[in-house]
Amino acid sequence: MIKRLLQIEMRKIGSYRLFWALLAVLAAGLAGAFWGVESFLQEVTSDARQNSPIPIPTISLYTFPGIWHNLTYIAGSRLFLLFPAFVIVLLVTNEFTFRTLRQNVIDGMSRDQVVLSKILFVTFLSLGLTLFVAINGLLLGMIHTPVADWYQVFNKSWFLAAFFLEVFGFSMLALMIGFLVQKSIFALGILFVYSVIAEPIAVHYSPEWLKPLLPVNAISHLIELPNSGLMRLFGISFKEYISPQDAIVTLLWCLFFAFLAAWITRKRNL
Amino acid sequence: MTEQVLRIENLSKSYGSLVALNNLNLTVNRGEIFGILGPNGSGKTTTLAILLGVILPNNGSFKWFNEEPSAYIRTKIGAVLEQPNFYPHLSARQNLRVVARIKGVDDSDIPRVLSIVSLEHRASHRFKTYSYGMKQRLAIAAALLGDPQVLILDEPTNGLDPQGIAEIRELVMKIASRGITIIMASHLLDEVQKICSHVAVLRTGNLLFTGRVDDMVGETTTLELAAPDMALLHTLLSSHQELDSISVAGGKILAQFKGTADPGAINKFLFDQGVTLSHLTKRQRSLESQFLEILNNSENPKP
Numbered sequence: 090m091i092k093r094l095l096q097i098e099m100r101k102i103g104s105y106r107l108f109w110a111l112l113a114v115l116a117a118g119l120a121g122a123f124w125g126v127e128s129f130l131q132e133v134t135s136d137a138r139q140n141s142p143i144p145i146p147t148i149s150l151y152t153f154p155g156i157w158h159n160l161t162y163i164a165g166s167r168l169f170l171l172f173p174a175f176v177i178v179l180l181v182t183n184e185f186t187f188r189t190l191r192q193n194v195i196d197g198m199s200r201d202q203v204v205l206s207k208i209l210f211v212t213f214l215s216l217g218l219t220l221f222v223a224i225n226g227l228l229l230g231m232i233h234t235p236v237a238d239w240y241q242v243f244n245k246s247w248f249l250a251a252f253f254l255e256v257f258g259f260s261m262l263a264l265m266i267g268f269l270v271q272k273s274i275f276a277l278g279i280l281f282v283y284s285v286i287a288e289p290i291a292v293h294y295s296p297e298w299l300k301p302l303l304p305v306n307a308i309s310h311l312i313e314l315p316n317s318g319l320m321r322l323f324g325i326s327f328k329e330y331i332s333p334q335d336a337i338v339t340l341l342w343c344l345f346f347a348f349l350a351a352w353i354t355r356k357r358n359l
Numbered sequence: 360m361t362e363q364v365l366r367i368e369n370l371s372k373s374y375g376s377l378v379a380l381n382n383l384n385l386t387v388n389r390g391e392i393f394g395i396l397g398p399n400g401s402g403k404t405t406t407l408a409i410l411l412g413v414i415l416p417n418n419g420s421f422k423w424f425n426e427e428p429s430a431y432i433r434t435k436i437g438a439v440l441e442q443p444n445f446y447p448h449l450s451a452r453q454n455l456r457v458v459a460r461i462k463g464v465d466d467s468d469i470p471r472v473l474s475i476v477s478l479e480h481r482a483s484h485r486f487k488t489y490s491y492g493m494k495q496r497l498a499i500a501a502a503l504l505g506d507p508q509v510l511i512l513d514e515p516t517n518g519l520d521p522q523g524i525a526e527i528r529e530l531v532m533k534i535a536s537r538g539i540t541i542i543m544a545s546h547l548l549d550e551v552q553k554i555c556s557h558v559a560v561l562r563t564g565n566l567l568f569t570g571r572v573d574d575m576v577g578e579t580t581t582l583e584l585a586a587p588d589m590a591l592l593h594t595l596l597s598s599h600q601e602l603d604s605i606s607v608a609g610g611k612i613l614a615q616f617k618g619t620a621d622p623g624a625i626n627k628f629l630f631d632q633g634v635t636l637s638h639l640t641k642r643q644r645s646l647e648s649q650f651l652e653i654l655n656n657s658e659n660p661k662p
């Protein structure tokens with residue numbers, strides 16, 4: 090059944106130009122950021138090095154295994170996460186705009202299958218993006234790491250899993266909003282306002298214990314800013330691991346989003 | 360024994376205080392061309408939408424092929440509800456591939472349904488470039504994927520120009536001639552009369568009549584006649600050009616005329632031939648007049 094549902098979704102994409110265009114822009118943006126960010130950082134750090142009494146070690150962003158942390162941090166920034174999420178909002182709300190969700194049910198999908206097929210597509214899209222980051226990471230890492238054994242290459246590759254979870258979690262939020270709101274403009278607006286403005290403000294004013302439990306906050310804390318030589322200089326240190334708590338909170342939110350979308354779809358007239 | 364395709368029991372649906380469908384009971388048997396006839400807002404689409412799983416009823420139940428409704432059962436039914444719903448950015452063929460996958464039908468069936476509706480030559484064009492008539496035909500093609508036993512059409516000629524209407528009607532009759540059971544909603548008496556074998560008449564969610572179309576409206580007029588010279592009367596009537604059939608019952612002649620024969624004209628025709636009638640009545644068709652009244656009221660709303 091999973092194969093059938095995923096095939097249905099792939100056929101719906103077909104030659105949908107807007108979808109492929111959005112994906113191409115995202116891929117270009119990510120590749121540009123990956124391949125261009127070091128030269129930028131090198132300049133900043135070399136400036137700092139000249140004026141610094143203490144020697145700052147030159148650490149490339151692109152050496153194994155640190156590259157996984159660095160790349161997934163860049164790819165997991167809010168700007169890049171919004172992209173696949175917007176794509177999902179569009180694909181979900183299109184089904185309401187064109188009344189194709191109704192037709193899908195008439196043609197023989199159950200309401201649960203309609204929601205499940207979209208969740209499968211979110212999974213597929215998240216995996217695809219993760220693979221894209223992985224390939225870029227392998228290429229960049231192999232170019233920039235002098236000698237690397239397999240252990241070194243894959244040591245921190247679980248950051249890729251965390252990245253997958255970030256994309257998946259954020260896109261599931263988008264999916265839920267899409268099913269709830271139905272209208273693309275409203276859904277896009279709500280997703281943007283909630284994740285970029287409303288929740289950050291809420292986080293600011295909420296008590297400490299609540300902060301890690303809010304969805305967007307939990308998702309974006311999965312991968313924290315990597316420590317660089319520059320930061321060490323300032324004595325700042327971020328966590329270099331993925332906390333199980335963030336992962337669990339994210340997964341629980343995903344479950345909630347999925348059930349909310351399924352519940353509302355079961356209940357209403359299409 | 361006739362095979363039941365659909366059985367509806369006590370089906371009701373309200374939108375707030377508005378009763379869209381009130382305790383509907385209906386059966387459709389295999390091979391029937393079943394019309395659901397009623398003016399706009401009488402609950403036709405609501406009924407079909409419930410049968411197709413997109414609207415949830417408040418009450419009642421229905422069975423397809425004697426089975427409880429399910430998504431799987433719906434893959435065995437072809438349906439066009441209201442307007443054609445497709446992905447505008449996909450071509451006709453790509454859209455049909457989506458439907459085929461949902462219905463579990465092999466893609467090799469796509470050329471067949473495209474040729475039934477004569478859209479082969481436009482199959483690779485995007486749906487959004489289609490005229491309304493072509494969209495409607497594509498919807499029928501999608502409904503025919505997998506050669507379903509039942510086809511549901513909701514006002515298939517709505518919004519089409521006369522040529523489009525003629526095309527769709529011809530298409531429906533062609534499909535019907537292959538033995539598929541068809542359930543078709545329409546607000547046009549004329550359309551149901553032309554196409555359907557059976558009919559259910561709805562008004563504001565209430566079932567007024569269900570049965571054979573012939574029993575509701577005849578395209579003939581039946582006159583009951585008697586005269587002193589019954590043999591001459593019989594001969595003269597038999598020679599009348601518009602006569603359809605003639606029979607004798609209870610000392611009277613039942614003569615069926617094609618179209619809406621005027622009793623006065625018939626009387627004059629007989630009188631000119633030297634027959635003076637002792638009895639002449641026109642058989643009443645109450646449902647026909649009732650329905651025409653309903654239609655007239657809904658089509659020409661009084662200010």
Ligand SMILES: Nc1ncnc2c1ncn2[C@@H]1O[C@H](COP(=O)(O)OP(=O)(O)O)[C@@H](O)[C@H]1O
Binds near residue numbers: 378379397398400405
């Ligand atoms: N979603 C809805 N919300 C409220 N009322 C509705 C809705 N859909 C249909 N109705 C009402 O239900 C009645 C039956 O509508 P419908 O089944 O579409 O009629 P038909 O198809 O015979 O024209 C109408 O009075 C219509 O206004």
Ligand SMILES: [Mg+2]
Binds near residue numbers: 400513514
């Ligand atoms: Mg209708």
